[in-house]
Amino acid sequence: MIPDWMHGAPRPFDTVLVANRGEIAVRVLRAAKESGLRGVAVFSDPDAGSLHVETADDSVHLPGASLAETYLNGEAIIEAARSTGAQAIHPGFGFLSERADFANAVKAAGLIWIGPPAGAIDTMGDKISARRRMIESGVPVIPGEEIAISESSDHLGVLAAAAARVGYPLLLKASAGGGGKGMRAVHEPKMLRTEYEAAAREATAAFGDGTVYVERLLTGARHVEIQVLADSLGNCVHLNERDCSLQRRHQKVIEEAPSPAVTPAIRAAMGDAAVQAAKAVDYEGAGTVEFLLSDRGEFFFLEMNTRLQVEHPVTEMITGVDLVQKQFEVAAGMPLGLTQYDIGITGHAMEARIYAEDPSKGFLPAIGDLAMWRAPAGPGIRVDTGVREGDAVTVDFDPMLAKLIVHAPTRTAAARRLDNALANLRALGVTTNIGFLRQMAQHPDFTSGGITTDYLDSSDIANFAEPEPDPATLVAIAAAASRLGLDRAGTAGAATSTADEHTGHAGDPFRTLTRSFP
Amino acid sequence: MEWSIGESSERYTAKLTDSEGTLSLSGLTSEGVEQAHGEVSISRDSQAGRLLVEVNGRATFAHFAKVGDSWWIHLDGRIHVVNGHEPGSADAGAGEGGLTAPMPGTILEVHVTAGQRVREGQTLLVMEAMKMEHRIQAPKAGEVISVNFAAGDRVDMGAILAEIGD
Structure with a gap:
C-alpha cells in the first residue's frame, strides 16, 4: 500500500529493496519501515542471521561465496526485487551504489533507482571526467594530471613525467578507487614505482580498473565536504558541511558537523560550489561534494560521492533533515520541499566509526565473536549498527561494526558526550578501536579543532595509547x-x-x- | 591459575578471600614476587555479565565476557583482556623472532630470502587481508632463517610467515 505522504507522487512505490548489508542496510530498512514502506533485504550465506535481515519485512537469499555472486550481483538483486514485489531499489553505499550500469539496469527493469541518474554517477565516478566537468563549471580543483595507463606502454616513464610536472609530494589515485583503496601518497620520486604498483593492485582487487590520476598532495589541509540534496524538478540545496579531517590512510575516523574551520563566508561559498557541481551533472537525490580546505581558506574540489555517505548522520543531527526519507521522496518524483533558507545548523554533531581493528598493531582488522555488545543510550546519542550481541565478526566484510553519533549544543559538549558514550559502549570479545577513539576525543589537538588530514598519518600512534590499567x-x-x-x-x-x-x-x-x- | 594482561607476558597470580560471597584480593604476585596492591573486593551482581567491584572504597561495575581462556573486562570505560594460563605453561605464540600472519589473507609479495640480513622495520612480506595491504616488517635486525610462503599463497591467522634470528 502506498503510504499517505507519497499520494499524488509521479512515481509512487510501496516496497523498497535494499541492495546492501550491515549498518547501512539496517538504517535504510528502518527508514522504510518508519515511512510506511515495506523493506526487502538481500543476504549472502554469512549474513543469513544478521540484523539487516531481521529488520526487513522480507528477504532474499543470494547464493554464492564471492561478492560478485552476491552483493555485487546486479541481475540477482533485480530478480529479488521482482520476486518480492519491490518497485524501488536503494543501493546504500559501497557495493553497487556507484555503478552506472546497475542504475541503468534497475531502470531498464522498470524499477525505481533510489539514486542519481547514471550519467551523474559515470561523470563523477571517474575522477578524470569529474575534474574536467568541474573545471568547465567553474568549481575550483587541485593541480593535477590524468594518465591513461595501458599494459604495453612504458607506463612508468609516462607516470614519472606527469609526476614531475605536478610536483611532489603527490597523490596517486586509481581512477576507479575509493575509500582509500587504490590511493597512495608519494613523497619522493624514488618511491613512485612501489606506490604505483600497490595502488594499481589495490584498485584492481577492489574495483577492476587501471587508470591513474596524479595530483598534488596539499599538506596541512582539511577534508570538508558538503551534503547536497536535489530533486528531479531542478531544485538543489546544500545541507552545510561535514569535517572529516581526522583520517588514517584516507579512512575517516571521527567526522563532525559543522566544521570548526569553516566560517559563514566559506560555508556559503563552498555550499554554492557544491550546488553548482551537483547541477553540472543534473544530480538527483542525496550526494556529497568533497573539498580540501587549505589553511588559507581556499578550497578545492576533490570528488563527488554520488550516494549516501557513511557519515551522513552528523548532517541529519544538525539540520534535522532525514536524508534517507528525502531520498525516498525524490525517487518518487516529489519536490524537495526545502529551500536553502529552510536549512540551518542546530548544535554540533560528531560521529566515531567503531571498527574491529587493533590500533596497537597497526590497526589490523580483528575478528571474533561479540560476546557482549551493549551500546550506550541517552539524550543526543545515536548508534547505527548492523551487529548484535553474539554476532561473529569475520574477514568476509568491512570491519566497521557501528557508528556512534552524538549531538550536543556546542562542539566542546559534543566531544565530551562522544568520549562518555564511547566509555559506555561495552564491546567484548573482539578487539576494537574504541579506546583509541576515546584518546582522540579527549586529545587537545582534537578538542582545539585544529586537525588536518595528515595529522594521524604523521603522528606516532603510541601517543594515543590508553592509560595503563591497574x-x-x-x-x-x-x-x-x-x-x-x-x-x-x-x-x-x-x-x-x-x-x-x-x-x-x-x-x-x-x-x-x-x-x-x- | 596465572594471569596476563593484554599483550604483556608478565604473569600474575591472585589470592582471594571469600567472605559471604564477596571475594577480596588478599595477595598478588607478579612473576612470583609479592606485589603491593590496593583494596579490591568483588561480588556477584544480579545482572548476568556484570560484577560489583569495590576498589579502595569506590564501588563500580565491571562487565565481562569469557572467550576461550580470556576474560574480556569493561571497567571504568575501558576494555581489557585478561588471559588465563595453567601455572608454569609457556607463552603461546611468543616464539623467538617468529612473524605470524595477523589475519587470514593472501601473500602478495615476498621481499627477502633465507640467509639474508635485514634491518629493523624492513618490509619482509606484503599480505592482503580484508582488501587492504599490510606490510610484515622485521621486529629487529637479524638474519632471515626461513620464509615459509610464496606470493599468492593463502595463509591462516597465526601462520608463521618468516623467522628471524640474530
Missing part, C-alpha cells in the same frame, strides 16, 4: 569471575540479561530497575 583490579576480577563459576554461564548470559535481544541495548529503564535490583 593490574591488581583486573587480575582480581578475572580470578573472582573464575572462582564464582561465571565462565560456565555462557557468553555474557545473553539469555538472562535485561538487554534487549534485538539491539543489545538495555531496554526500558524501569524494566531494568525492577529486574536488576529486586
Whole structure:
C-alpha cells in the first residue's frame, strides 16, 4: 500500500529493496519501515542471521561465496526485487551504489533507482571526467594530471613525467578507487614505482580498473565536504558541511558537523560550489561534494560521492533533515520541499566509526565473536549498527561494526558526550578501536579543532595509547569471575540479561530497575 | 591459575578471600614476587555479565565476557583482556623472532630470502587481508632463517610467515 505522504507522487512505490548489508542496510530498512514502506533485504550465506535481515519485512537469499555472486550481483538483486514485489531499489553505499550500469539496469527493469541518474554517477565516478566537468563549471580543483595507463606502454616513464610536472609530494589515485583503496601518497620520486604498483593492485582487487590520476598532495589541509540534496524538478540545496579531517590512510575516523574551520563566508561559498557541481551533472537525490580546505581558506574540489555517505548522520543531527526519507521522496518524483533558507545548523554533531581493528598493531582488522555488545543510550546519542550481541565478526566484510553519533549544543559538549558514550559502549570479545577513539576525543589537538588530514598519518600512534590499567583490579576480577563459576554461564548470559535481544541495548529503564535490583 | 594482561607476558597470580560471597584480593604476585596492591573486593551482581567491584572504597561495575581462556573486562570505560594460563605453561605464540600472519589473507609479495640480513622495520612480506595491504616488517635486525610462503599463497591467522634470528 502506498503510504499517505507519497499520494499524488509521479512515481509512487510501496516496497523498497535494499541492495546492501550491515549498518547501512539496517538504517535504510528502518527508514522504510518508519515511512510506511515495506523493506526487502538481500543476504549472502554469512549474513543469513544478521540484523539487516531481521529488520526487513522480507528477504532474499543470494547464493554464492564471492561478492560478485552476491552483493555485487546486479541481475540477482533485480530478480529479488521482482520476486518480492519491490518497485524501488536503494543501493546504500559501497557495493553497487556507484555503478552506472546497475542504475541503468534497475531502470531498464522498470524499477525505481533510489539514486542519481547514471550519467551523474559515470561523470563523477571517474575522477578524470569529474575534474574536467568541474573545471568547465567553474568549481575550483587541485593541480593535477590524468594518465591513461595501458599494459604495453612504458607506463612508468609516462607516470614519472606527469609526476614531475605536478610536483611532489603527490597523490596517486586509481581512477576507479575509493575509500582509500587504490590511493597512495608519494613523497619522493624514488618511491613512485612501489606506490604505483600497490595502488594499481589495490584498485584492481577492489574495483577492476587501471587508470591513474596524479595530483598534488596539499599538506596541512582539511577534508570538508558538503551534503547536497536535489530533486528531479531542478531544485538543489546544500545541507552545510561535514569535517572529516581526522583520517588514517584516507579512512575517516571521527567526522563532525559543522566544521570548526569553516566560517559563514566559506560555508556559503563552498555550499554554492557544491550546488553548482551537483547541477553540472543534473544530480538527483542525496550526494556529497568533497573539498580540501587549505589553511588559507581556499578550497578545492576533490570528488563527488554520488550516494549516501557513511557519515551522513552528523548532517541529519544538525539540520534535522532525514536524508534517507528525502531520498525516498525524490525517487518518487516529489519536490524537495526545502529551500536553502529552510536549512540551518542546530548544535554540533560528531560521529566515531567503531571498527574491529587493533590500533596497537597497526590497526589490523580483528575478528571474533561479540560476546557482549551493549551500546550506550541517552539524550543526543545515536548508534547505527548492523551487529548484535553474539554476532561473529569475520574477514568476509568491512570491519566497521557501528557508528556512534552524538549531538550536543556546542562542539566542546559534543566531544565530551562522544568520549562518555564511547566509555559506555561495552564491546567484548573482539578487539576494537574504541579506546583509541576515546584518546582522540579527549586529545587537545582534537578538542582545539585544529586537525588536518595528515595529522594521524604523521603522528606516532603510541601517543594515543590508553592509560595503563591497574593490574591488581583486573587480575582480581578475572580470578573472582573464575572462582564464582561465571565462565560456565555462557557468553555474557545473553539469555538472562535485561538487554534487549534485538539491539543489545538495555531496554526500558524501569524494566531494568525492577529486574536488576529486586 | 596465572594471569596476563593484554599483550604483556608478565604473569600474575591472585589470592582471594571469600567472605559471604564477596571475594577480596588478599595477595598478588607478579612473576612470583609479592606485589603491593590496593583494596579490591568483588561480588556477584544480579545482572548476568556484570560484577560489583569495590576498589579502595569506590564501588563500580565491571562487565565481562569469557572467550576461550580470556576474560574480556569493561571497567571504568575501558576494555581489557585478561588471559588465563595453567601455572608454569609457556607463552603461546611468543616464539623467538617468529612473524605470524595477523589475519587470514593472501601473500602478495615476498621481499627477502633465507640467509639474508635485514634491518629493523624492513618490509619482509606484503599480505592482503580484508582488501587492504599490510606490510610484515622485521621486529629487529637479524638474519632471515626461513620464509615459509610464496606470493599468492593463502595463509591462516597465526601462520608463521618468516623467522628471524640474530
